[in-house]
Amino acid sequence: MGERLAILTIEDLTVKIAGKKVLNGLNLEVPEGETHVLLGPNGSGKTSLIMSILGFPSCRILSGRIQFNGTDITAMPTNERARLGIGVAFQNPPPIKGVRLGDVFRHLAKGEADEIKLTRTTNIPMEFLERDLNVGFSGGELKRAEIFQLLAQRPSFAIFDEPDSGVDVENLKIIGKAISEFLKRRSGLLITHLGHILRYVRADVAHVMFYGVIACSGEPSKIFNLIMKRGYKWCEKCPKVKRIRRKR
Amino acid sequence: MPKGKKDSQKAIRKPAAFGPDLDIRGFSREAAPWPSCPVSSLPEDIAQRALSAGVRTDEVDRAGTYFQIDRSAVFKGMKKTFGGKAEILSTKDALKKYRWARNYWWKLVDANMDKYTALANLRWDQGYFIRVLKDQKIELPLQACMFISRENFNQNVHNLIIAEPGSEAQIITGCAVHPNIQSGLHVGISEFYVKKDAKLTFTMIHNWAQNFHVRPRSAALLEDGATFVSNYVCMKSVKSLQMYPVAYCKGANSRVSFNTILHGAKNSYLDVGSKVVLQGKGSRGEVIARAIATENAQIKARGLLVGENEDSRAHLECRGLLLSDQASIHAIPELVGKVEGTELSHEAAVGKIAEEQIQYLMARGFSESEAESLIIRGFMNVGTFGLPDALKEEIKKMVDASIAGAL
Ligand SMILES: Nc1ncnc2c1ncn2[C@@H]1O[C@H](COP(=O)(O)OP(=O)(O)OP(=O)(O)O)[C@@H](O)[C@H]1O
Ligand SMILES: [Mg+2]
Numbered sequence: 001m002g003e004r005l006a007i008l009t010i011e012d013l014t015v016k017i018a019g020k021k022v023l024n025g026l027n028l029e030v031p032e033g034e035t036h037v038l039l040g041p042n043g044s045g046k047t048s049l050i051m052s053i054l055g056f057p058s059c060r061i062l063s064g065r066i067q068f069n070g071t072d073i074t075a076m077p078t079n080e081r082a083r084l085g086i087g088v089a090f091q092n093p094p095p096i097k098g099v100r101l102g103d104v105f106r107h108l109a110k111g112e113a114d115e116i117k118l119t120r121t122t123n124i125p126m127e128f129l130e131r132d133l134n135v136g137f138s139g140g141e142l143k144r145a146e147i148f149q150l151l152a153q154r155p156s157f158a159i160f161d162e163p164d165s166g167v168d169v170e171n172l173k174i175i176g177k178a179i180s181e182f183l184k185r186r187s188g189l190l191i192t193h194l195g196h197i198l199r200y201v202r203a204d205v206a207h208v209m210f211y212g213v214i215a216c217s218g219e220p221s222k223i224f225n226l227i228m229k230r231g232y233k234w235c236e237k238c239p240k241v242k243r244i245r246r247k248r
Numbered sequence: 249m250p251k252g253k254k255d256s257q258k259a260i261r262k263p264a265a266f267g268p269d270l271d272i273r274g275f276s277r278e279a280a281p282w283p284s285c286p287v288s289s290l291p292e293d294i295a296q297r298a299l300s301a302g303v304r305t306d307e308v309d310r311a312g313t314y315f316q317i318d319r320s321a322v323f324k325g326m327k328k329t330f331g332g333k334a335e336i337l338s339t340k341d342a343l344k345k346y347r348w349a350r351n352y353w354w355k356l357v358d359a360n361m362d363k364y365t366a367l368a369n370l371r372w373d374q375g376y377f378i379r380v381l382k383d384q385k386i387e388l389p390l391q392a393c394m395f396i397s398r399e400n401f402n403q404n405v406h407n408l409i410i411a412e413p414g415s416e417a418q419i420i421t422g423c424a425v426h427p428n429i430q431s432g433l434h435v436g437i438s439e440f441y442v443k444k445d446a447k448l449t450f451t452m453i454h455n456w457a458q459n460f461h462v463r464p465r466s467a468a469l470l471e472d473g474a475t476f477v478s479n480y481v482c483m484k485s486v487k488s489l490q491m492y493p494v495a496y497c498k499g500a501n502s503r504v505s506f507n508t509i510l511h512g513a514k515n516s517y518l519d520v521g522s523k524v525v526l527q528g529k530g531s532r533g534e535v536i537a538r539a540i541a542t543e544n545a546q547i548k549a550r551g552l553l554v555g556e557n558e559d560s561r562a563h564l565e566c567r568g569l570l571l572s573d574q575a576s577i578h579a580i581p582e583l584v585g586k587v588e589g590t591e592l593s594h595e596a597a598v599g600k601i602a603e604e605q606i607q608y609l610m611a612r613g614f615s616e617s618e619a620e621s622l623i624i625r626g627f628m629n630v631g632t633f634g635l636p637d638a639l640k641e642e643i644k645k646m647v648d649a650s651i652a653g654a655l
Contacts, residue, residue, distance in 0.1 A: 051607075054607075054611050056607045056611075057603070057607070058603065058607070077610070077616070078607060078610035078611055079610040079614060079615050079616070079619075082610070082611055083613055087611075088611055090608065090611075093608060094602065094604045094605050094608050096605050096608070096609075096623060097626060097627065098623075098626025098627050098628070098629040099622050099625075099626035100626075103622065104609070104612055107612070107613070107614065108612060132626070149612065153612060153613065
């Protein structure tokens with residue numbers, strides 16, 4: 001694993017959002033071609049980490065740096081990071097009135113992505129392209145629209161923030177296959193709580209986040225099964241997590 | 249005939265209910281008459297400015313034209329193929345030609361409401377008379393241009409629009425000034441009569457200059473089954489603009505819809521609203537306004553719905569987007585229910601672009617300014633308004649250009 005070049009390297013990252021410390025000296029490395037899973041209780045900072053990787057101005061960096069494909073992107077504007085190949089399917093995408101899903105799709109596709117094929121892959125009805133972005137979309141539709149946009153964007157590093165939350169059985173299968181197929185030739189980071197998506201997507205490493213830090217990493221099925229069986233309450237008893245909590 | 253001149257002498261000092269008060273003596277009434285000419289032979293600079301307000305001097309895709317410069321009606325008439333469907337005259341000619349026309353004159357707008365109506369009564373400079381004949385349906389829009397070619401000129405027009413029973417027409421009114429003109433005062437009285445089962449779509453586009461003061465005074469009367477769609481677009485900065493057109497839905501099942509798109513820029517002061525009075529059984533009203541404010545613009549967006557019939561319904565939607573810390577938008581929606589059973593509602597929202605929306609689009613690779621312009625254009629999206637096809641694209645272009653200029 002050490003021989004592979006890292007696509008994403010995060011070192012000692014500390015970030016504040018709205019005056020609150022959401023990341024607290026976090027380290028993470030994702031080697032090229034791998035898919036990692038990010039686990040962690042509600043509010044542990046998973047979404048904040050994604051927003052920091054994207055460089056949202058609301059994330060104030062107190063220390064640390066982020067490298068993407070060997071380039072230091074710590075101070076880079078969000079859209080340039082997107083251009084370098086970072087793409088995110090968001091957990092809670094905002095509704096934007098008057099901007100149609102199709103407008104964004106066409107911008108992302110640049111004439112090179114097959115609209116009809118991608119709507120089928122993600123089970124998005126064609127008429128959704130005429131709808132205002134995320135306005136009145138159901139929970140499952142939001143997730144699918146996010147994945148649909150990401151497939152059009154074709155980032156080399158794809159991040160999915162809870163793509164499986166609130167998705168029904170049939171649609172889970174559809175998006176599971178879509179994500180799995182997409183990540184075959186790419187690197188990725190996958191956030192999930194209940195792991196439904198892991199039935200379809202093969203992951204290389206899992207990380208567990210606590211209080212803005214990655215507390216442990218390891219073999220995905222092993223870690224996931226332990227958490228499912230014992231819960232995060234059990235993790236809290238781990239000396240390492242205790243130390244993180246005290247240091248925060 | 250021009251009624252109550254004496255009363256108007258008194259009213260000439262009466263400030264309007266809304267908007268900054270103006271000293272109307274500060275404007276010039278001097279303007280040399282313009283000779284009549286075919287609309288296609290107007291000078292290029294005038295044609296260009298008219299076009300920027302939706303009026304095509306080549307008359308392509310238009311059924312007829314009225315063109316006024318300063319106080320002169322330089323052209324008026326239907327295109328040959330549409331002759332017999334409607335009539336276009338100057339209001340001075342119309343009142344001479346038809347004795348009955350006075351039954352419609354100053355009947356919806358009170359001549360002594362304020363100094364501006366009084367001004368239009370005392371110093372009246374033409375205006376257009378458009379009468380769509382009974383059961384005639386005109387596919388292409390009729391157009392009218394109110395043009396000012398002299399600096400600091402005060403133009404007072406009075407328009408009369410009658411859609412006879414069963415008729416259908418669209419009217420575009422564009423107001424513009426010569427490129428050299430910076431200041432002036434325009435007062436425009438418009439009285440609309442939409443008769444039984446007639447449908448009238450009226451679109452007014454304002455393209456004044458930075459130091460202009462504008463005071464339109466409009467009212468519409470809707471008979472049984474009548475539909476009136478009134479669109480107003482103002483994308484260019486003015487010094488001050490105040491208008492509060494009203495539609496009286498007197499007839500059973502009459503319908504009115506007001507759509508307003510405003511961009512206040514520089515030091516513009518815009519006080520714009522729409523009133524709907526629901527009097528007829530089954531009458532319906534809809535008021536939609538979108539306003540963006542940049543630089544130091546101050547916008548008041550008003551709306552008033554009055555329900556006077558048990559079976560009546562109206563909705564008011566006003567959204568404002570602030571694009572500068574110095575600008576302000578004040579939404580003032582009002583509902584007055586006078587009887588039980590009338591259903592009136594409103595929604596108003598004023599705010600800045602949500603940072604979250606910009607970040608989201610930037611994560612999809614849009615630059616910050618691309619994201620902003622996409623969001624603003626979406627906000628101002630006129631696709632949903634009842635605009636005539638001939639105008640949809642043109643207005644979209646005006647909005648796009650104005651947004652591009654704002655960013
Ligand atoms: N804008 C904000 N204002 C205040 N607190 C914030 C803000 N953004 C994030 N937080 C806080 O930061 C912490 C981390 O939030 P984050 O969304 O990263 O959690 P998460 O791990 O993604 O949780 P979940 O599993 O529920 O999605 C939470 O306690 C949250 O309330
Ligand atoms: Mg989250």
